[in-house]
Amino acid sequence: MTTPTRRDLPPRYEAAVVEPSIYERWLASGAFTPAAEPPADAERFVIIMPPPNVTGALHNGHAVFVTLEDTMIRYHRMRGDDTLWLPGVDHASIAAQFVLDRIIGEEGETRASLGRERYLERMWQFMDETRGVIGRQMHRLGASADWTRGRFTMDPISARAVRVAFKRLWDAGLAYRGEALVNWCPRCRTTISDLENVHRDETGTLWTVRYHLIGPDGEASLDETISVATTRPETILGDTAVAVHPDDARYRALVGREALIPIVNRRVPIIADPAVERAFGTGAVKITPAHDFDDYEMGKRHGLPMVSVLDEDARITEVGGDLAGMDRYDARSEVVARLEAAGDLAGSREHPMVIGHCDRCGTVVEPRLSVQWFIRAGPLAERALASVREGRTRIIPDHQEKVYAHWMENIHDWAVGRQLWWGHRIPAWYCPDGHITVSDAEDGPDACAACGLPSAELTRETDIFDTWFSSGLWPFSTMGWPDDTPDLRRFYPTSVMETGPDILFFWVARMMMLGLFCTDVEPFHTVYLHGIVRGEGGVKMSKTKGNVVDPLEVVEQIGADALRFALVTGTSPGMDQRLTAAKLDGGRNFTNKLWNATRFVLGARPEPAGEPEGEPTLAERWIASRLSGAQERATRQLDALDMSGYAGSAYDFAWSEYCDWFIEMAKVELRREDATPGERERVWRVAADGLAGMLRILHPLMPFVTEQAWSFLHEADPRATDGEPLLVSAAWHAGGRRDDASESAVDALVDLVRGLRHLRTETGVPAGEWRHLVVVAADDRAAATLEDGRRYLEALARGRPVEVLPAGSASARPAGVVTSSLGAAWYAADDESPEAAARRDAQADHLRRGIERLRALLANSSFTERAPAAVVERERGRLAELEAQLRQLDG
């Protein structure tokens, strides 16, 4: 792979050629790895990369976080901070098993046919194949993470942190095991958390069913019935009561009697409970405590039996008699059919409802009664909430703090066990007497903690942890916690947690809770939530819609810098963004612009290089000052994490100031026939310094093109790069002295040039034609500025000759006159056209309207008395300026 030499640069930036070799250079330089010792007095800036799923392929979500985090890290690295960006991948137990199950399925195997041990062997083999893939894809995006510290949530270091953290939770009484109703996915065959149970609006059927009451003779009455409504008739098999509201007159007499549950012929009590909504359905509810969260609570209140009728595959259990073994939906139809046959189906109608689905596989989730491990979330949430409330951790955008708070305030205990194989096994051991021993030792406990029975007699828990448990420890488990390692001391707590709002609860909240519990400190001081990337028209990207933009393909075509620029520009934290072809084109064009600005500077190098001589011209003083301003702005915006603002202002400086105006003025100086080699050298160095400054500003966002340009510049003149061969490790410049006089002088000249160009366009003067240009200075100071800028006026307004007259001269103005704060200007010939007169009249009208408006404003005493003095003063100045211009227009 060869990169172009500076002598023969193509006019197009060739990303596919440049970028891989640049990345190699960075890796070889070791720039991404923190020095052995932190620099003295350095601030710390640490980001823990959100670990992508080990099985996943790079998508735009990754591209967004890589871009944002890389930009932050590169900025702080250039600032000389003690910087670490720590990458890793997540074992994603449920997602990984989902993928592997499919793969072994193609090989004719199943989880059951392999068994736990062989399945896990197969999984590790799969991990070896996929583990490095996404990291290498991130290289193409320019991710400057410290790959030497790459972590995996299944590494021994993480495994130990999981054991220790859980042991501490257990010892603190914040972990417990108990029977409860949990969300169960019959396809994944595991418990899932509330968060993984996603609700969707659906239309179901609401059946009304008659239950026969038990008569005084102890037999089911034929005519005495109570009707209940249900959307899940199959759960009738597990009914253990019928409930009515205690104040419901319709049913008061029935409370205390019994009803007969059809098919299973179970006699159940009719109970009264205020949770029953009288207005819904028939006002009487069938109670299935083992399969419904409301019913479960009611069952506990009334001491009802809890009968499980669905097994782990959501098939009917033996409780269902001859329905046993039937799938839940087949059973539903069968139950309905039998009720109908028996004449006990009172009706059915469509019913809008919300149904929980498994986040991973989409299967309808069943509430299922089982013995599970839980984390007691309340006390943990309290601290995590206080951290944000009291400002020790800040969430951007800040309105997300309310969302976070609401969740923390209403938190449920976390069902943390999973009936899966791939993941961290819960370190709990059971002895035959029912004692539980939790151990953080790698080999488990020596003996039962309660009765001392030796470990050989104990059996280990087979459940594993929810993936998010190990993820919740990520900010410190990656640094060697619980050991007091040098990395932990040096890099923890971290700085910014940058991630998507969709995992605020899954991940950010858990990191806060577990981080505070384990380390007594907030794991990061800022949470930055980016928006979701959508496609054209604001549509969510999906493979089925075919509107997926593959970031790697984009990188291949137009380069990572273009993609990164497109992903940051015009976005706002937490707000969804659209990645459109037009936006990508914009990024590509800007990258190319930078490339060509570099080509200009390199091509303009005087040969041989001499020593600079002479005083800096207006253009030189101006660009130095504007660069300073751009540096200051970029610094402020990056410090405030205003990534889009930074991208925008850097773009404006590079394109609208450096390229559009400075380069054009520099050409004038460099190509002047009477310029000495020393003067040319002086101008070139300013141009080179300006380019270097621009590259420094843009490097965090667009590392590749800036690095390549920097290396050419370094080759051309190491003084321009402060002798630093690699931009990645060059210093950030935060901006300094401004030169207000040059800035306003050039602003005024630019204004005048624009007016003249407008005039030319309106009056149809061919763009390339040279015209005799007359400028009458507004005052002595303007005259001096015009003298300074004479050469620029000549080139930029195509004036030849340019005649600068002192203030007060040439009283008669032709039609084609334009004014600016510097004075009045016109082309000496062809200036009496109707178009020119129209242009002058329009300008005069415009000035008069402005003057009127300002006069009225300043005549308003409530304005002059109540507005701040500075504002009033500014308006007065504007009025004076407009009045002066109007006088200039008339001569």
Add this chain to the structure above:
RNA sequence: GGGCGAUUGGCUCAGCUGGUUAGAGCGCACGGUUCACAUCCGUGAGGUCACUGGUUCGAAUCCAGUAUCGCCCACCA
């Protein structure tokens, strides 16, 4: 059912704690091929800042309400 967010030229978005004549990119119109770049340069047209009311000398910006769209949370059969 609760909570949050959005609404600015044809499109995509800026607009910080209220202060000129509301900006940019794309698109559009017109003009431009010698010396960095046509992935470019120049010029221009195009907006009563969703609506109603309020606060203020002054509101796209602050407050209240309305409408439309979007997102999140929620165990009513």
